[in-house]
Amino acid sequence: MGVCVLLRKNQSGDDPAALDNGAGHHRNGNRRDNGCGRLSLGQETLSNQVLIPMKDMLNKTFSIIGEWVRVITGTSGDDYLAKLNRDLVAAGMEDSIPAARLLGEQTLSLIWFPIVWLFIFSMMPFFRFMFEGPKQILFYVGMMAAGFFFPTLRVRDRMKNRQESIRLALPDAADLLTISVEAGLDFMSALKRIVEKLRPGPLREEMERFFRQMELGRSRHDSLKEMSNRVQLDDLSNMCSALIQADRLGSSIAPVLRIQSDVLRTRRMQRAEKRAMEAPIKMMAPLLACIFPAVFIIMFAPLFIQMYMDLTR
Template sequence: MSPEPSPTLALPPDWVIAAIALATGLSVALVAWLLSRAAAAVPRQDRLWLDAPPPGYRLVWWPVQWAAHYLRTLLPERPTQTILGQLRLAGLDYALDPAQFVAGCLVWALICAAIGAWLADTFGLAPGMPLLAGIALGCIFPRVWLRDRILARRRQTFKALPFMLDLITLCVESGLNLNSAFAQAVAKGPVGPLRDEFARLMRDVRAGRARSEALRELAARLDMPAVSNFVTTLIQAEATGMSLGPILRAQAEQRRTERFAQAEKLAMQAPVKLLFPLLFFIFPCVFAILMFPIAMKFMGAGL
């Protein structure tokens, strides 16, 4: 008895295949046209008077700018002001706006998610966890980087403030006015965020803003008690007509005392911070090195 022939699948007619291919091509062309129209609707940003964006944003600047154009009207007012305050504290308010920062987080989340999915496919893993890990990394890392930048700027400002005040005091006591003293401090002061902020203060004053208002903006951008105290004292001294030399010298001495107190505090915290690595990393290694010869002698003696 001969075996029955296996049934064969009937192929669709040629016109059906051609219609499917034509529909697919038209869909791809329509999506490409819509994306091109959306990209063409994004205006080119004039960055003549703006700072360069950070390196991580510069690598993906075109998609960041494209996404920021459509996110700018969707962001609520309160989160926008919060992000703008953080960018101002980090010294990036002339490099990024809140919409661009959020767009950068989204773009890097998509890039990291794509990398996680590719790694999962390469090593034969389930794509769920690598995909979620990539999205979390892309969203969280820019915020962590922004927070670390703010803390680093505050440390550098706190360290350079006494020296800058000494320069300003020396210039004022030698006969220069306060604007010239600020200009000399910017020219001769140490490189860092404090000198950049004083340079921005001088630009605001030259642009016609009142010096007291520019000083308050300086204190708001840095958001440090030491700078706020200095600005408040300086504005009150100018309003009352007091001599600026002794006041600036007292401010410099107070800031230097605070710096030494902070250094002593960190020095006293060092033994406590070293306790964990001593107990779990250094002491076990030392005990292993000391006990190794004794253990070898016991093993050689047959005990």
């Protein structure tokens, strides 16, 4: 009877060692999953309880400092804050960075930037001559100016990239708008078609915003003017001005769109030709700095080695 039981166990393939190993692997897998879950939960807790409140506190501090600077400086502060707000809108960052916060960052950077670089340069003996006499004053003034404009670099870079993206996509959008209007669609239907056909990007965002404003009842004149002021791009401003003029005169916009479309495509071709002609000039610096020294070493190194060996004999 006992032999039959053992035979049945062997035939069924239920090896006790294999079962123990399988259970061990299952337990190890559960431990790893639990460990990863605890790590993810810990990171989320750290982000929610420490990082996010700290970020909010810094944002509030920068905003308070910016408002304080604006109140002290008076009208000039209001004008500069309005300029910062225009740049943030053109960069598409008006929702993430308020203008008062950026002004607060500039104010603090005006103070800590010279201090940090003063500490760094003081540790280098080669730069100690900069802290002698009038040079020290020039160093402080230069570092304060650099620190004041340092926080705006990312805004200006983002604004230039966004404007360049709109500039590249605008001729195709103008062609599509012209074809749609010439085919018999009204301006709103043609604009809706553009919003649907354009690739996701800054131009599509601006067109969607322009379309929503007109749907809410704003006039074409006001919507075009606001979009032109918001983007701060010459090509788009010229197109908006032409459409506003056609709207005031009551003329058809199809010929105006056709002319603007041709102008935009011509300008895009001219910019491409200009960059192609500038490419050889821009390549001169890398050639002089990287390739020519290597060529000179290959050509003259054996000669100098031979001369040195002859002189040492």
